[in-house]
Amino acid sequence: MAEHLVEFDSEAKPVTVQTGTLLTEAARQAGIDLSQPCGGQGRCGRCAVKVIGGHVRQRSTLRLSPDDIAQGYALACQAVVEGNVAVHIPPQDTLDRHLTTDRTVAAVTIPAGYDPAKNQPLQRVTLQLTPPSLDDQTDDWSRLQTAIRQETGITDLQVSLPLLSKIGAVLREGEWQVTAVLDSLGNCPSCPARIIDLLPGHAPLDAPLWGAAIDIGTTTVTVWLVDLLSGQVQQQVAEYNRQIRRGEDVISRIIYAGKNNGYVEMRELVLATINDLLHRACQRAKADRYDILRTTITGNSIMMHLLLGIPAGSIRTSPFVTAVNQIPILSAREVGLEIHPEATVDCLPGIASYVGADISAGVLSSGMDDTEKISLFMDIGTNGETVLGSQDWLVTCACSAGPAFEGAGVQHGMRATRGAIEEVWINGDTYEPTYRVIGDGPPRGFCGSGLISILAEMFLTGILDKGGNLNTTIPTNRIRQGAHGWEYVVAWAGGENNGLSATKDIAITHVDVDNLIRAKAAIYAGFTVLADAVGLPLEAVEQVLIGGAFGKYINVEKAVEIGLLPDMPWENFHFLGNTSVLGAYHALLDQKLRDRIKDIASRMTYIELSADNSFFEAFTSALFLPHTDLDRFPSVGKALTVS
Numbered sequence: 333m334a335e336h337l338v339e340f341d342s343e344a345k346p347v348t349v350q351t352g353t354l355l356t357e358a359a360r361q362a363g364i365d366l367s368q369p370c371g372g373q374g375r376c377g378r379c380a381v382k383v384i385g386g387h388v389r390q391r392s393t394l395r396l397s398p399d400d401i402a403q404g405y406a407l408a409c410q411a412v413v414e415g416n417v418a419v420h421i422p423p424q425d426t427l428d429r430h431l432t433t434d435r436t437v438a439a440v441t442i443p444a445g446y447d448p449a450k451n452q453p454l455q456r457v458t459l460q461l462t463p464p465s466l467d468d469q470t471d472d473w474s475r476l477q478t479a480i481r482q483e484t485g486i487t488d489l490q491v492s493l494p495l496l497s498k499i500g501a502v503l504r505e506g507e508w509q510v511t512a513v514l515d516s517l518g519n520c521p522s523c524p525a526r527i528i529d530l531l532p533g534h535a536p537l538d539a540p541l542w543g544a545a546i547d548i549g550t551t552t553v554t555v556w557l558v559d560l561l562s563g564q565v566q567q568q569v570a571e572y573n574r575q576i577r578r579g580e581d582v583i584s585r586i587i588y589a590g591k592n593n594g595y596v597e598m599r600e601l602v603l604a605t606i607n608d609l610l611h612r613a614c615q616r617a618k619a620d621r622y623d624i625l626r627t628t629i630t631g632n633s634i635m636m637h638l639l640l641g642i643p644a645g646s647i648r649t650s651p652f653v654t655a656v657n658q659i660p661i662l663s664a665r666e667v668g669l670e671i672h673p674e675a676t677v678d679c680l681p682g683i684a685s686y687v688g689a690d691i692s693a694g695v696l697s698s699g700m701d702d703t704e705k706i707s708l709f710m711d712i713g714t715n716g717e718t719v720l721g722s723q724d725w726l727v728t729c730a731c732s733a734g735p736a737f738e739g740a741g742v743q744h745g746m747r748a749t750r751g752a753i754e755e756v757w758i759n760g761d762t763y764e765p766t767y768r769v770i771g772d773g774p775p776r777g778f779c780g781s782g783l784i785s786i787l788a789e790m791f792l793t794g795i796l797d798k799g800g801n802l803n804t805t806i807p808t809n810r811i812r813q814g815a816h817g818w819e820y821v822v823a824w825a826g827g828e829n830n831g832l833s834a835t836k837d838i839a840i841t842h843v844d845v846d847n848l849i850r851a852k853a854a855i856y857a858g859f860t861v862l863a864d865a866v867g868l869p870l871e872a873v874e875q876v877l878i879g880g881a882f883g884k885y886i887n888v889e890k891a892v893e894i895g896l897l898p899d900m901p902w903e904n905f906h907f908l909g910n911t912s913v914l915g916a917y918h919a920l921l922d923q924k925l926r927d928r929i930k931d932i933a934s935r936m937t938y939i940e941l942s943a944d945n946s947f948f949e950a951f952t953s954a955l956f957l958p959h960t961d962l963d964r965f966p967s968v969g970k971a972l973t974v975s
């Protein structure tokens with residue numbers, strides 16, 4: 333096959349590739365990390381590069397305007413090399429790596445009645461063994477097991493090969509006095525336990541015992557470093573999941589992972605994120621990462637599969653099944669975590685393809701499985717997982733809301749970091765907006781709460797009608813024709829607003845409005861279908877529990893105004909923050925709580941919406957602001973009459 337030279341206008345060296353190689357692959361070989369938020373499907377347009385010499389064959393030019401194409405722009409994920417080419421890489425949006433601290437650190441209290449000696453499954457025991465003799469030729473491993481059984485009552489002990497191979501040396505080095513670190517997992521004498529470490533001599537029993545609760549979000553990975561002797565969370569750190577550059581939503585990631593050995597790359601990316609966070613947390617706590625002996629991990633089903641390098645293709649095709657929902661106990665060595673290699677890695681159980689361990693852990697920390705109150709638990713994110721129920725029953729579904737409320741698929745969408753517009757108010761007479769921006773500095777885009785806010789304000793001031801159409805007859809220069817059709821400009825480039833100036837015009841386009849309405853309609857339809865499935869009116873719901881870091885900042889009034897949340901008294905809404913990592917923390921500390929998560933996962937009834945006609949009907953009815961049936965939103969009806 334013919335070979336061609338690809339040159340980049342950066343410091344990267346030219347590379348030689350074969351005919352048919354994608355520009356993204358050529359860039360990768362040259363050491364250039366091109367962002368591919370849609371997983372290389374040609375949908376997002378964010379991998380656009382400019383071909384300044386030679387020619388490429390473009391499989392798809394969706395997302396490029398005729399003008400872009402005339403100027404030589406091509407989507408790198410869709411452009412195939414067929415001759416020598418020179419490529420200009422425009423500056424890419426770089427991620428603001430460190431998340432705003434006050435948005436990620438939660439106040440955490442130790443579970444009531446927590447007693448580390450009784451609840452947490454790690455224990456350090458000192459042992460005095462009788463040395464072997466010609467009269468007692470018992471093997472070293474059996475001798476150690478007997479000593480452990482006599483000291484702790486544990487009868488079934490698992491050991492890894494690397495640890496087994498060093499037991500003889502440790503016993504002799506310690507002259508038959510040793511300290512064993514055990515993880516009793518089930519916290520009962522007959523449950524299988526793991527031996528995590530064996531040290532010569534008698535180690536101090538108050539030596540540190542660290543644990544880590546890890547939540548792998550599609551967008552953000554969170555790690556809590558926990559002192560298992562006290563139960564206290566000592567450090568909380570969070571970082572964007574580095575897989576984002578290979579797809580912003582889970583489907584894009586599965587697609588990317590299925591190509592070019594992508595599973596290896598995806599696994600490496602998330603492991604690099606987690607390991608960096610573990611290093612950072614240990615550094616801050618002055619802890620040795622090899623003293624982390626136990627971890628619990630949550631995340632949606634796709635994130636769990638990608639962490640372990642398990643193919644996830646079956647999740648996105650009918651009948652939508654995972655490879656595994658209940659992952660067996662693993663060691664840090666097997667998973668690739670840079671902590672004590674024998675540390676227990678407990679991946680919490682998921683329920684189905686699109687309702688994962690983050691939801692079973694979230695339900696535990698919300699407490700909805702332990703109350704008579706009928707509760708609606710929801711995670712407003714890409715998958716839009718929703719759970720309805722009480723202590724007696726639980727039903728769940730995921731409504732594929734898409735990543736619009738996380739800022740993806742919206743022209744000026746961004747995550748909730750510095751520069752994000754998080755709240756907007758529009759003057760109903762002048763149509764002039766004011767807004768609040770996270771942190772200092774000029775506005776750069778809208779985060780989820782800003783998008784909810786702008787949609788509600790545009791609707792209430794008549795800029796948008798019930799169907800989400802822009803009223804182009806309103807006399808304001810903020811409503812204009814942009815590159816993608818009609819739009820409303822919130823911040824002018826260079827213009828002063830709120831004492832801050834934007835570097836570019838920040839607008840909401842009619843395409844953005846469509847995407848947001850579809851996302852909110854999917855979420856609302858999800859909980860109406862759940863309520864219908866159990867024959868309950870939505871009014872029967874006594875509390876709405878909202879999980880996910882994003883949920884914490886939603887303005888309830890505005891979310892109800894656009895029909896994202898059901899219309900009910902505000903005091904019924906409770907924002908819980910990151911319920912997933914909180915559930916992982918509880919499972920880390922207390923085996924009984926861990927067992928409760930397993931119970932939640934096994935008794936939750938999953939409703940697959942793609943096979944449910946009523947979902948499509950509910951979704952179509954919700955594709956309006958706030959809904960086709962205004963009687964469902966009496967408070968919004970009242971606000972519209974007043975305004």
Ligand code: FES
Nearest residue numbers: 374376377379409
């Ligand atoms: S269009 Fe190429 S990565 Fe999305």
